[in-house]
Amino acid sequence: MNYKTVYTILNNDLKKIENELEYVLDAHSQLLKESSLHYLQAGGKRIRPVFVLLSAKFGNYNFQIVKDVAVSLELIHMASLIHDDVIDDAYTRRGRPTVKAKWDNKISMYTGDYILARALEIITSLNNVEAHKILSKTMVELSIGEIEQIRDKYNFEQTITNYFRRIKRKTALLIAASCQLGGIAADVPRDVHIKLAKFGYYAGMAFQITDDILDFTSTEAKLGKPAGEDLLQGNITLPVLLAIKNPDVKSQIEKVNEYMDSDELSAIIELIKNTGAINKAMQISNLYLQKANQVLNDLPPNPTKKLLGTMLKFIGKRNF
């Protein structure tokens, strides 16, 4: 089975979730609609809804309830993407802060705020205080992760532990919450939704590591952004941290800056690849996937386990 089969099996429900996302974002002012549908229509793997749906299959799967959790988590993810882009956008129009540019950015920021608020409103249909506790804790960690990412930009002295803590906050905990809340929405026993959270955490760590690898190994066509973009913007990811263990490589990579041209950047990317850092990072991702698999084995017997296992394989092998 490959991941496409999982998406095919979930197809009906994912389609309804897609419609619901569009409906939620379509319901208010024209300004809000334009800026938020822009993100929605850019698509995405909808990995969080997928994990919500699969996790809910461990309990009493009631789509009307589970749907709200899936929509809410995708909206939170979307809001965080919008906030990621706000200030960067401001500076692509560098030197010319027209009133229009200024408003666009304000609108993006408030669109993010709006989407986040809608996400919180939608999940209240669960009538479950624990869900709010999990979600609000996740959001606190997410925002700390964002701030740490800014703090750690272009910092080549940061440790690998630092990187792991950051991706935990920025990615893994939201995927963990997707799995756990999917389970809670389906009334699974406590020990099961705690295991689902653990599964999601390990899967999320691997997901982010492969994302960070793809920044070096994939192509602009597949990524929707130029290769090496993370490094160019000063986001120091696992392949870089592994590569700069070699002091000669480090002294080269430290030269990276926003104004570097694409040939210089390509040379740096090649340098990183030649150190074997990509393979080492993949091994680390695989260790997380193994841990996720162990948790999966430990979950109660259920045909969905095979689908979650397939998603883990997809995370390990994906090239987009």
Add this chain to the structure above:
Amino acid sequence: MNYKTVYTILNNDLKKIENELEYVLDAHSQLLKESSLHYLQAGGKRIRPVFVLLSAKFGNYNFQIVKDVAVSLELIHMASLIHDDVIDDAYTRRGRPTVKAKWDNKISMYTGDYILARALEIITSLNNVEAHKILSKTMVELSIGEIEQIRDKYNFEQTITNYFRRIKRKTALLIAASCQLGGIAADVPRDVHIKLAKFGYYAGMAFQITDDILDFTSTEAKLGKPAGEDLLQGNITLPVLLAIKNPDVKSQIEKVNEYMDSDELSAIIELIKNTGAINKAMQISNLYLQKANQVLNDLPPNPTKKLLGTMLKFIGKRNF
């Protein structure tokens, strides 16, 4: 009794809330601490905590529980102020988007996100799903209000109804939520917390109208910002909407723009004052205060009613 007496009566609890706010914002990274304490230390009337505390006195006042509601609501207010300032700040350093300036703004945006997430986390201690429903709905309305404010900037064709809807979303609903959640935290009966919400809504409308009047009648020293600043930034408030009913006045006021010098602005402010718009706006504020008083009369007998009445008088007469 004047409002100072109310603050004196609540002094012990307000102090603890102040410490708690500082503690919440102090607990994480240095960057977060600096940017959020900046706002905290700017002070403020803490009107939302005051309303939370007073409303809770209609039920079983347990400070440990009520405190979390008060802290949460003040944090939401603070987060919205931070987001209000983010993009404007970016442009005070116009033309020179240094890396530092860029980071500061990103950090402000994420500080707002962080504070909001902490607010949500703190209020989960209530263990009450209805509280989340009220709060998330309020946050949705608040973000729509922010976007409407941007949309309506420099729009002299907007109706007064438009203005009322906007200040309802931007201010009144959060004060309504403060009163209602204060009541819920103290386990008041449903009909009581619905009345508290109504009281807070009317009080909040009057509060915002007086705020908008003060922009014209107060001084820079008292406001902490130059008089006429709202108008200069294109925020069309009630006094302006009343003044421009006169077409001659309208044609003058329509000339307002960001680059106007302070003499020109002073002349416009005088013009608005001379139309009697300030007095009319005050009358409208007083109508809301009367409605708030009616709801207050309708609440169960309680010594706190006198304190809430005093707060209404403060809202009507305040000059800061």
